Amino acid sequence: MSEYSLLFEGIIFPGKGTKPELLCELRDNFVVKDEDTITVTYPKSGTNWLIEIICLILSKGDPKWIQSVPNWDRSPWVETTHGNKILKDQEGPRICTSHLPIHLFPKSIFSSKAKVIYVIRNPRDVLVSGYFFVRKMNIAKKPETLEQYMEWFLQGNVLFGSWFEHVRGWLSLRERENFLVLSYEELIKDTRSMVEKICQFLGKKLKPEEIDLVLHYSSFQFMKENKMSNFSMLPEDFITEGFSLMRKGVVGDWKNHFTVAQAEAFDKIYQKKMAGYPPKLFPWE
Numbered sequence: 001m002s003e004y005s006l007l008f009e010g011i012i013f014p015g016k017g018t019k020p021e022l023l024c025e026l027r028d029n030f031v032v033k034d035e036d037t038i039t040v041t042y043p044k045s046g047t048n049w050l051i052e053i054i055c056l057i058l059s060k061g062d063p064k065w066i067q068s069v070p071n072w073d074r075s076p077w078v079e080t081t082h083g084n085k086i087l088k089d090q091e092g093p094r095i096c097t098s099h100l101p102i103h104l105f106p107k108s109i110f111s112s113k114a115k116v117i118y119v120i121r122n123p124r125d126v127l128v129s130g131y132f133f134v135r136k137m138n139i140a141k142k143p144e145t146l147e148q149y150m151e152w153f154l155q156g157n158v159l160f161g162s163w164f165e166h167v168r169g170w171l172s173l174r175e176r177e178n179f180l181v182l183s184y185e186e187l188i189k190d191t192r193s194m195v196e197k198i199c200q201f202l203g204k205k206l207k208p209e210e211i212d213l214v215l216h217y218s219s220f221q222f223m224k225e226n227k228m229s230n231f232s233m234l235p236e237d238f239i240t241e242g243f244s245l246m247r248k249g250v251v252g253d254w255k256n257h258f259t260v261a262q263a264e265a266f267d268k269i270y271q272k273k274m275a276g277y278p279p280k281l282f283p284w285e
């Protein structure tokens with residue numbers, strides 16, 4: 001643990017943004033509305049990219065909103081004090097975001113028709129992305145080496161707990177019609193088809209030229225330069241020199257960072273923890 005984080009029910013949270021009382025209250029009493037759209041991810045899976053795409057679909061490609069309002073106000077994080085306050089006061093259809101594992105998410109989700117989009121990403125790339133992120137941000141204990149972070153990651157001793165439990169927990173809802181699973185890998189491979197799929201899921205009809213705008217304004221390069229989306233507007237005490245949310249934006253960067261021995265050790269644990277899972281869900285398998 002570190003001065004920056006807190007432990008709630010055995011799971012590490014960024015301590016500056018939330019409180020145990022809020023997490024309790026949220027799970028038991030937060031009302032998910034049928035007209036809500038919720039982006040749920042394990043951190044570093046492409047959360048902010050999906051937020052950008054959803055916002056742009058809602059604005060039919062008009063970038064005014066994404067260029068004038070920070071992403072955490074457009075699609076507030078349910079589990080943060082800041083986001084929770086916005087959502088509580090908000091009338092009508094809301095869009096929101098969460099990294100919560102399913103057992104800590106508001107229980108009302110189970111009886112709600114809210115649309116949930118869950119983004120998965122190869123955990124090896126999630127690990128590498130998380131390693132660089134946590135080292136540059138003052139939100140959790142900073143690992144000294146990738147080896148050390150891998151150890152924490154495989155034990156679930158990182159922000160929002162175990163990747164394996166997060167993914168298995170949320171994917172238990174995958175047969176529901178109000179639940180869409182996307183992968184970072186598919187988003188990279190064929191962004192247009194994925195945007196069209198999201199439009200269909202949300203019941204939004206966009207013209208081809210509006211889809212072009214969504215693609216343009218949610219591109220890696222555009223997001224990297226958009227201060228409303230690249231986290232550069234976070235309070236100074238959250239970030240350190242050289243931080244960038246949009247780091248590389250590629251598939252398979254883990255191959256540049258894992259040693260052969262690390263890759264083998266990771267695979268062994270992965271196989272054990274994901275035993276019995278249909279591989280067709282995971283494009284990296």
Ligand code: A3P
Binds near residue numbers: 045046048125218221
């Ligand atoms: P890398 O660190 O591998 O570059 P999250 O939003 O869940 O924190 O995920 C962050 C990861 O998504 C980062 O991965 C970031 O570069 C990548 N990402 C964000 N926006 C992207 C975009 N428009 N296209 C591709 N990757 C993007």
